Amino acid sequence: WSSMGVTEADGDPLRPNGQASLLLPMGRNGPAFLAFANFDAIRQWNESTVYATTAAYLATRFAGAKPLYAGNAPVQKLSIPQVRQLQSQLAARGLPVGKIDGIIGEDTRNAVRQVQQQLGLPADGYPDQALLSKL
Known part of the structure; x- marks a missing residue:
């Protein structure tokens, strides 16, 4: 991801943490996450993307990660x-x-x-x- 110009929300370089996929639960204008093997493990227990994202984010915050960056623009939601x-x-x-x-x-x-x-x-x-x- 770093080779493609992906950085932390504040512009800091990504830490090398292994293979990851990009997760955009609210589209390209919302928050973005890199999902690692732990995300897949959570989804095996509960398939909900919302649940897995919340659990993984909470775990990273407990480990000292920076607060969530909400994204660039208001995200439109369909009814x-x-x-x-x-x-x-x-x-x-x-x-x-x-x-x-x-x-x-x-x-x-x-x-x-x-x-x-x-x-x-x-x-x-x-x-x-x-x-x-x-x-």
Whole structure:
């Protein structure tokens, strides 16, 4: 990640901590996390991304990590009916979204990433009003 210019939120260089994936739970404008093996271990116990992110963040804070950086801009959130509409439109395009229930799970997030790529949008997996309007 360092070789691609990724730094701590305050600009400090990343500490070498091993292999990690980038987690953007609120899209590219929200907070960003590097998820290491401990994150995967937490998700094996509880598959909720929110739970795993919270538990991993709390553990890093106990270990002395800096406070959370909230991101660059206000993050737009879709309502439950809007998420249902999004899921229906993604499913109509042949993308697997799981149950059409207004809840953004892993299947919906993966489908959002796919359609964002198809539409030339940043593929962060976070659905917003702009994506919904383009569908």
